Amino acid sequence: xxSVTQMEGPVTLSEEACLTINCTYTATxxxxxxxxxxxxxxxxxxxxxxxKADDKGSNKGFEATYRKETTSFHLEKGSVQVSDSAVYFxxxxxxxxxxxxxTFGTGTRLQVTL
Amino acid sequence: xxxxTQTPSHQVTQMGQEVILRCVPISNHLYFYWYRQILxxxxxxxxxxxxxxxxxKSEIFDDQFSVERPDGSNFTLKIRSTKLEDxxxxxxxxxxxxxxGYTFGSGTRLTVV
Numbered sequence: 001x002x003s004v005t006q007m008e009g010p011v012t013l014s015e016e017a018c019l020t021i022n023c024t025y026t027a028t029x030x031x032x033x034x035x036x037x038x039x040x041x042x043x044x045x046x047x048x049x050x051x052k053a054d055d056k057g058s059n060k061g062f063e064a065t066y067r068k069e070t071t072s073f074h075l076e077k078g079s080v081q082v083s084d085s086a087v088y089f090x091x092x093x094x095x096x097x098x099x100x101x102x103t104f105g106t107g108t109r110l111q112v113t114l
Numbered sequence: 115x116x117x118x119t120q121t122p123s124h125q126v127t128q129m130g131q132e133v134i135l136r137c138v139p140i141s142n143h144l145y146f147y148w149y150r151q152i153l154x155x156x157x158x159x160x161x162x163x164x165x166x167x168x169x170x171k172s173e174i175f176d177d178q179f180s181v182e183r184p185d186g187s188n189f190t191l192k193i194r195s196t197k198l199e200d201x202x203x204x205x206x207x208x209x210x211x212x213x214x215g216y217t218f219g220s221g222t223r224l225t226v227v
Contacts, residue, residue, distance in 0.1 A: 034215050043205060043220035044157065089157060093215075101147065101170055102207075102216065104157040 002027045006090050006105035013080050013112050021075040021108045023064075023090035031092040033057075033066050033073040034102070038087045047075075047088070080112045116140040120206050120219035127196055127226055135191045135222045137206030146189045147207040147216065148181065150174070157205070163189065196226045 007022040025031065035047040035057070048057030053068035062077045073090060090105040119138040127133050139146050148160040162169040163181055178194045189208075193200055203223050207216035 032215075036218075044218040046215045046217070049215045091157075101159045101162055102149075102157075103159070106156045 002031065002092055002094050002103045004090050004092055004103055004105035006088075006108050008106075008108070009087075010109040010111055013110070015082055015112055015114055016079045017112075019075070019077040019080045019084075019110065021088055021090075021110070023073045023075065023105060025071050025073065025090075025092050027071075027092055027094055027103075029095035031094050033064070034091045034093065035062070035064055035073070035075050036089040036091060036104075038089065038107070040086070044089065080110070082112045082114060085110055085112045116217070118206055118208055118217050118219035120204075120222050122222060123220065124223045125225070127224070129198060129226055130195050133193050133196055133224065135193075135204050135206075135224070137189045137191070137219055138187055139189055139206070139208030140210075140217055141187070143208035143210050143217075145169075145209040145211075146181075146183070147209070148191045149205045149207065149218075150202040151205065151221075152202045160191070160204075193224075196224075198226050200224060201226045 003026045005024050032051045034049045036044045037047045038044050048059040050057040050066035056065045064073050064075045087107045087109045089107045091102045093102050094100040121136045146163040149157050151157045159172050161171045161175045180192045182190050203221045205221045206219045209216045
């Protein structure tokens, strides 16, 4: 079945440092890929998405490129802020079925310090 | 921006009691979902719902769980006889098309004591 593997956290960075959170996936067909963010005490918010190979999703300075050859969708940001501290979830949505479910990774906690 | 609304935000219930978690999806969305997140763990799929019937359910979604769209706007998750291990954050989500991302609600924290 579909699965998502994320790098283990927590990740602790100083403000303005570069961020990469690795995500790889296993899926049949042509899944759509997503990054969700969960701020403390809040629900899940869609951060960015990519629906086909080589698409780049971007939002709020975050980027991720759908790499079919390496089955990866790594999240990157050039300069993190304290306000980026949150848990980040990589997810995929399968291409089969009527209402394809999201399969989530385990989440990576990011802590940004001054 | 349209939102998915969940009520209540927090519910405490005694073991063995029935609970109903309520969700109002975005009005033009067709696909509805429940997920749960046990504290500190991954987000897990429970059930998807389309065209007034369950499309898919996980092994977690056993006979004690049920979903309903009683009036065309609400989407409910019922847990018939709660257990301690049902304590979790429950998220409702809706989607316009299968290839779009979902919009999640802010969740209901269920505590079973």
